[in-house]
Amino acid sequence: MVPFFTEHFGNPASLTHAYGWEADAAVSQARAALAAAIHASPEEIVFTSGATEANNLALKGIAEACFSRGRHLITVQTEHSAVIDPCKYLASLGFEVTYLPVQPDGLIDLDHLDQAFRSDTVLVSVMAANNEIGVLQPLAEIGARCRDRSIFFHSDAAQAIGKIPLNVQTMNLDLLSLTAHKVYGPKGIGALYVRRRPRVPLAAQLHGGGHERGRRSGTLYPPQIVGLAKAVELGLGEMGTEGDRLIALRQRLWQGLQPLGGLHLNGHPTQRLPGNLNVSFEGVDGQALLLGLRPVVALSSGAACSTASTAPSPVLKALGRDDPLAYASLRFGLGRFTTAAEIDRVVTAVVDTVQALRDQT
Numbered sequence: 001m002v003p004f005f006t007e008h009f010g011n012p013a014s015l016t017h018a019y020g021w022e023a024d025a026a027v028s029q030a031r032a033a034l035a036a037a038i039h040a041s042p043e044e045i046v047f048t049s050g051a052t053e054a055n056n057l058a059l060k061g062i063a064e065a066c067f068s069r070g071r072h073l074i075t076v077q078t079e080h081s082a083v084i085d086p087c088k089y090l091a092s093l094g095f096e097v098t099y100l101p102v103q104p105d106g107l108i109d110l111d112h113l114d115q116a117f118r119s120d121t122v123l124v125s126v127m128a129a130n131n132e133i134g135v136l137q138p139l140a141e142i143g144a145r146c147r148d149r150s151i152f153f154h155s156d157a158a159q160a161i162g163k164i165p166l167n168v169q170t171m172n173l174d175l176l177s178l179t180a181h182k183v184y185g186p187k188g189i190g191a192l193y194v195r196r197r198p199r200v201p202l203a204a205q206l207h208g209g210g211h212e213r214g215r216r217s218g219t220l221y222p223p224q225i226v227g228l229a230k231a232v233e234l235g236l237g238e239m240g241t242e243g244d245r246l247i248a249l250r251q252r253l254w255q256g257l258q259p260l261g262g263l264h265l266n267g268h269p270t271q272r273l274p275g276n277l278n279v280s281f282e283g284v285d286g287q288a289l290l291l292g293l294r295p296v297v298a299l300s301s302g303a304a305c306s307t308a309s310t311a312p313s314p315v316l317k318a319l320g321r322d323d324p325l326a327y328a329s330l331r332f333g334l335g336r337f338t339t340a341a342e343i344d345r346v347v348t349a350v351v352d353t354v355q356a357l358r359d360q361t
């Protein structure tokens with residue numbers, strides 16, 4: 001990223017001079033790399049400020065463009081707020097939204113999806129990987145069902161890109177939201193994939209200079225874009241070995257906690273992100289647990305973006321957890337720099353803290 005702050009600082013939209021050409025070449029290269037990572041073509045990539053904006057553009061852009069065709073959308077109860085809230089907004093404008101429930105393992109039931117389709121359904125939005133419990137929804141099966149009915153299929157892949165394989169062709173995806181900062185890239189940059197064949201109609205939500213083929217106006221930020229593509233490229237390169245390493249570390253963590261008893265794994269045991277473990281602990285106060293662990297490890301119980309909220313996690317509630325268990329839950333995020341020694345330290349700290357809290361009651 002650094003050379004694009006300091007030397008090649010041109011505006012990629014300025015094509016009358018060399019400064020602009022340099023920046024445009026870097027953006028084109030990043031666009032091609034990102035497209036290749038999901039088996040798309042470069043013209044199908046729209047850069048955004050992140051997955052929140054990409055989701056908003058996908059959902060509102062399709063709803064608006066398909067207004068005369070139908071006003072029904074299907075999504076899932078466990079989606080990120082960056083999908084749920086645009087859906088709520090669209091509902092306030094008169095659209096109808098079906099929120100599919102999930103099974104106790106966090107996966108949707110495809111029969112429920114089949115039953116939810118209506119003649120006026122225009123879009124299905126199902127996330128690739130859940131941000132709290134890590135479960136991987138069956139995108140290819142959902143995509144095939146949508147394609148059969150000529151309904152557009154969007155997926156929020158903020159947690160999935162660079163961690164699990166994504167293929168917009170075999171998964172029949174029409175729109176896919178990406179972000180850099182969940183895969184060690186910079187914050188404030190992401191992209192929306194928008195299928196060209198068959199063409200996906202999309203109403204722009206930002207109007208102006210007509211950047212990104214009119215789909216998202218605003219000057220592009222080359223350092224961020226270069227960083228996004230590089231982060232995804234590194235993630236893809238290490239996906240296989242890193243995935244296996246993280247699964248082994250996750251298993252070490254889960255095994256280490258077993259002596260405690262009274263544990264509930266949240267989310268499917270294997271169909272989940274390698275680096276995600278989410279556990280509910282019986283007989284402890286969630287707030288006290290987080291406070292006790294704070295000196296040892298950076299943890300959260302729910303989504304990082306909603307730590308200000310005091311309500312129990314809607315995702316854990318959708319799995320059927322009661323309020324005390326939903327509060328007494330920890331989301332462990334293991335990553336590229338996590339070591340076995342760190343896992344062992346965390347196991348000791350969690351076991352000691354949970355035992356101490358249980359002894360008090």
Ligand SMILES: *Cc1c(COP(=O)(O)O)cnc(C)c1O
Nearest residue numbers: 050051052080082131158159179
């Ligand atoms: C982080 C996240 C988002 C929001 O992405 P930003 O790039 O921060 O806007 C959306 N969806 C999911 C599933 C996420 O994990």
